[in-house]
Amino acid sequence: FLALSGRRKPILPAIITTAALSLLPVFLYGPGIYAEWLRATGIDSHSIFPIDLSIAGNFTRLGSRPAGLAVAFLVLVFLAFLVRAARPTLYETTGIALCASILCSPLGWLEFILCLAPVLFAKRWTTTTAIAAFVLWINPVFIDPKPFAGHWSAFFRGLIYFIPMCMLLGEYCRPAARTLTVRWQPQYQRSEERRVGKECRSR
Numbered sequence: 001f002l003a004l005s006g007r008r009k010p011i012l013p014a015i016i017t018t019a020a021l022s023l024l025p026v027f028l029y030g031p032g033i034y035a036e037w038l039r040a041t042g043i044d045s046h047s048i049f050p051i052d053l054s055i056a057g058n059f060t061r062l063g064s065r066p067a068g069l070a071v072a073f074l075v076l077v078f079l080a081f082l083v084r085a086a087r088p089t090l091y092e093t094t095g096i097a098l099c100a101s102i103l104c105s106p107l108g109w110l111e112f113i114l115c116l117a118p119v120l121f122a123k124r125w126t127t128t129t130a131i132a133a134f135v136l137w138i139n140p141v142f143i144d145p146k147p148f149a150g151h152w153s154a155f156f157r158g159l160i161y162f163i164p165m166c167m168l169l170g171e172y173c174r175p176a177a178r179t180l181t182v183r184w185q186p187q188y189q190r191s192e193e194r195r196v197g198k199e200c201r202s203r
Helices: 011-029 033-041 044-048 055-061 065-086 090-103 110-120 127-136 151-202
Strands: none
Touching: 011 033, 055 065, 055 151, 065 090, 065 151, 090 110, 090 151, 110 127, 110 151, 127 151
């Protein structure tokens, strides 16, 4: 997302940081940790917990994990297009990237929102951000479904966390969407004027 937004300088530090953090679990838990993570992402039962914020997790609770993965991929493509076209600020790009990494991941635990903390506290909160942050702080013990809960019960409980994450993503995307709207509006108006002019001349 940094590259798509036209920022080259932070790319190398970001790659080094990502590589270091990716290697850290190997030293803490052994090289088998990533194989265990891949097995975990393929197990549908973990999605019964509402703290799986991912799009795939929410669709899995409805019994359609492949559809969730497909929707997550489409959302990721759309966000990449938005960032590439609008070139949002570094703050907004970071927020979009972090929200996307949680929502579009095969497995996105609630604890992953800690990665958003630097972005959340970088600026004064809007009303939407404050509401979303407050809901995300709700202790999962009050939301976790009872054993053997049905798909619909788990799904609606999961929305308690999923919707605030989407609200945060929307807040970070809003300036970029506004930029594209302002940029494309004059082009649309000019095309309409040319079309009307051609119709008038043809008459």
